[in-house]
Amino acid sequence: KNQVEQSPQSLIILEGKNCTLQCNYTVSPFSNLRWYKQDTGRGPVSLTIMTFSENTKSNGRYTATLDADTKQSSLHITASQLSDSASYICVVRYNDYKLSFGAGTTVTVRA
């Protein structure tokens, strides 16, 4: 069973609209959580990192949240652009250097 679950699996939004992606995890002991963006045909690139003491962190139009008590994280995209079309992967680091990957959420932004 995957220890990092992402939802939804995919979504389609209109340009300029907002959306929120979810990541729930069960791995422990927790070290940090990263959101990666993967454009089609490219390797994933880190967007943001969340540590245990952080609740919210922004990177431009991307805002990540973390609730370490409920083991949930979200990635909010504000005023979406066509270039936001990509897969977004949640990766949780635990137990020193182990990493657990979510299956990803595919976001399609339409004009």
Next chain:
Amino acid sequence: DAGVIQSPRHEVTEMGQEVTLRCKPISGHDYLFWYRQTMMRGLELLIYFNNNVPIDDSGMPEDRFSAKMPNASFSTLKIQPSEPRDSAVYFCASSFRDTDPGELFFGEGSRLTVL
């Protein structure tokens, strides 16, 4: 820095042939990872090295897969003999533990098609 460099970007081969994928990590990084990505299974860790030493190869599917890291600037992933189910995108990633723990820097991937 040029980032993680992988070759070839695309490989089409016939079942039973040997395939060798290559990776040059970012200079100074002490961790190197090989991942496989498919639509069905997402990103899967195959093996990772620390200071050129294999640490965890539990993700390597079977004996047909082998990986080496002869020095800090080069690694290979070999599949022999290849099978159609090996078709996937193979990513190499590197990391430097002591600066920003856990961030992986991925290459552009090698797309393998086994006919």
